[in-house]
Amino acid sequence: MSDKTRGGQFIVKETKCEDVFTPEDFNEEQLMMRDSVKEFVDKEIWPNKDRFEKKDYALTEETMRKAGDLGFLSVAVPEAYGGMGMGFVNTVLVCDYISGATGSFSTAFGAHTGIGTMPITLYGTEEQKQKYVPKLATGEWFGAYCLTEPGAGSDANSGKTKAILSEDGKQYSITGGKMWISNAGFCSLFIVFARIGDDKNITGFIVENDPSNGITMGEEEHKLGIRASSTRQVFFADTKVPVENMLSERGNGFKIAMNALNVGRIKLAAACLDAQRRVTTGAVKYANERVQFNTPIAQFGAIRYKLAEMATSCYAGESATYRAAKDIEDRISTRESEGTLHQEAELKGVEEFAIECSILKVAVSEDVQNCADEGIQIFGGMGFSEDTPMESAWRDARIARIYEGTNEINRMLSVGMLIKKAFKGHVDLLGPATKVQEELMGIPSFDTPDYSELFAEEKEMLVKLKKAFLMVAGGAVQKYGPDLEGHQQLLIAAADILIEIYMAESTLLRTEKLAKKIGEAQVQEQIAMAKLYLYKAVDVVTQKGKESVISFAEGDEQRMMLMGLRRFTKYTNMPNIIGLRELITTKLVTENEYCF
Template sequence: KTKAVLSKDGKHYLISGQKMWISNAGFCKLFIVFARIEDDKNITGFIVENDPANGISLGDEEKKLGIHSSSTRQVFFNETKIPVENMLSERGSGFKIAMNALNIGRIKLAAACLEAQRRVVSEAVNYAIERKQFKTAIINFGAIKAKIAQMATNAYAGESASYRAAKNIEDRIAMRLEDGNSHQEAELKGVEEYAIECSILKVAVSEDVQQTADEGIQIFGGMGFSAEAPMESAWRDARIARIYEGTNEINRMLAVGMLVKKAMKGHVDLLGPATKVGEELMGIPSFETPDYSVLFAEENEMIAKLKKAFLMIAGSAVQKFGTDLEKHQQILLAASDILIEVYMAESTILRTEKNAKRFGEDKQQAQIAMAQLYLYNAVDVVIQKGKEAIVSFSEGDEQRLMLMGLKRFTKYTNQPNVASLRELIADKVANDKGYTFD
């Protein structure tokens, strides 16, 4: 609602309005302010110096659930004079600037959440080593090992996916620079081309850090509920991550929505592979038993099948609803959860496969176990969310065929021993006295 009006002499814009939830407002020297000039359809960005004498005032510090060390205040503008040359980029380009800032902010948020996860895992492990119950350190109990293993696995998966996307972005920026793009354009476009991955990471890692902090409290027991112990603030601080940089609901819908839009523009072939998956379902399945003696042979096969499950569901939904798919948010959310799990699981396997070749499988046993455990959990999510989507937009023979396909695409030949995987991971983390896989 903030407005910018050009002064009569044409030398300044007068900005009036208010902004909420402004981080660092209390001590920053410079604002980037978005405002609407007159009745423009699109907003415009301005560079504004924080000068109280120029019609700028601040609200009190917000009393927040968490991140108490972060200053958050309202900012009020009352005919604040801004030189016309302080317009950021061009008139009406503010929304694009804001979106580009959000794209890079999402992968940066994932990195911040990863460090929080690593700290929480290490704090929880060391407490579990010291805490004795029935004359035994609780780190030796299976129930605690299961929690530690899952916490470490989620952090490892988040790292794998974050570094994968960051490297992709870095390579794309370098390629654009070689093609003659300016540094600014190369960075903007490089990040923009991986906006889907940035949204995936924002959702996955922000939810994992909350779950990790929650389990950290549980491991600490009664002490976890005390503000004197580190888990209480970790849990509160984690909660905002699912809200800022775009809520997780928005990012889930964006991830699939952006993919569908790319397909509609011909930038990505979504319907072609989806049609092939449909044809595969109508054919006779192969009964050959592949060679699973190679590391991750079955896991890579499973990733390929999970991608088919996504293509089957997303492709059918696009064919049914077309551009109206964005109105069916529950289907978008279910499809997005499948997309997220496939990307995270594949990233974890790719990282571990690479490091097993570099350092030897014997030195990557815990990492191999984490990749297998994450995929096992991902398959469960795909089954649940896939069924939820299928029964929500199909019926009759089409529904029966898709449910049969979902079952085929999520079937293991050799189920992993989940308890053994957790034991191996937890023992490694306990022996290292914290998270050391980074």
């Protein structure tokens, strides 16, 4: 495998803009798919928002069936099992644009196509796939995923649900309770995780939903958001499951769960994007229409600040999500070309970019919450009312920071996985970290660099930010070694640096590629967003870097590292941030929508 296809390599290598995929690179098929999904949402979901908010679970099920009729549930399913067999970018694209109108439908769609169908597609036997996947692909059946228990949330492998093999060896008897099960109210089958005997790891099972087989449910949960997403407790009492319905091997359940979450994380990031676009567009339209002091509020600096920041975070999220999606797709293709079976290639392709999946999950879920929060603020008192879409967007966004692994877990995972890759030799962190240490001991260069090319200083700044991460991570590993995972606040601070680097770099690369394609003059607002995002990223690295260094270094070492941090976060030419925001907002207000 070439280094280009390695996950996590971005932190130690320069990526060229030609090597990233961007939304501007969608081919004709992808554009048609995007437009058909948007048409479906605008016709079937957006006009019925109030019904979703009033917990119309039947409407969610009915709309899911319509999505099945149009093939949207089958995009990622191989053709051999009744699906479209499209690539990973298409899967992410559909997830993006089908999720913007309401979190209720987005959750039902994501739970079914992801954790409800994918474990069978990727881990099932040929017989299991032939039996179940075609029904799931069309929406004839819906799937649900039973992992979480009252005592097993983030610690997923600690579940108490038991599976006992019958004396004749023909079936398992499953007993236990699961909670927060999306689609439980209308699903036809469950992916259930249970422990056999005293096994260290849980095991996965495909369980058909038959109430006469010891399966009962709690009432629908009353939730802050995603109100029409069916969420119930599911109880299994001596539920009989044929041995041939074990998913993968005994004890492989934890691995299935973790790999399902990797895919779920990038798809969750995608599912937040169109919500951001719609919230930003709604806020721009309102700001243009709302007049105070004889002036549309879109002309007030305080509002313009918000609109620019909302659009910038959305643009950054798009840039990073589609970059990672194509990297995963390329990795899958490479493995298939080497003779790996599709399901193994897809598993390994996503697993390779698990770091990026965690980064995206955290960054985009927090951005969509901030975007909705500012949307409410721009609407003022009206934003707090159920009569405007901002209130429900804010409530729906809140769950995104919790499911698919909390953001705290994902922050620690991103750095932890990167360090593990370094120890395995998959990413060379040690060499570059050692060079950074040597640079700290040396005399800095006082040459005046040439910044005449687009993003010349910004690219240099990215190189420096990567050095800041290597300094912090390298120092922390030296200090604590294998005990580093016990220092959660330090890991989270390092993760914030890693996240900002990936998001800022993705945004710069997308914009540079677009500028080369259509000319700098045509993308002044995108250039402004890339510069604005990087400026804010530098602030985060400065703050989190200082917090980290002070926590593990002392005396001369601390002073040297803090001096290094100042060097690694120093601009030669500081951008005019207010000017950048003005440029972005002028475009938004003129176009009366999110237009990038």
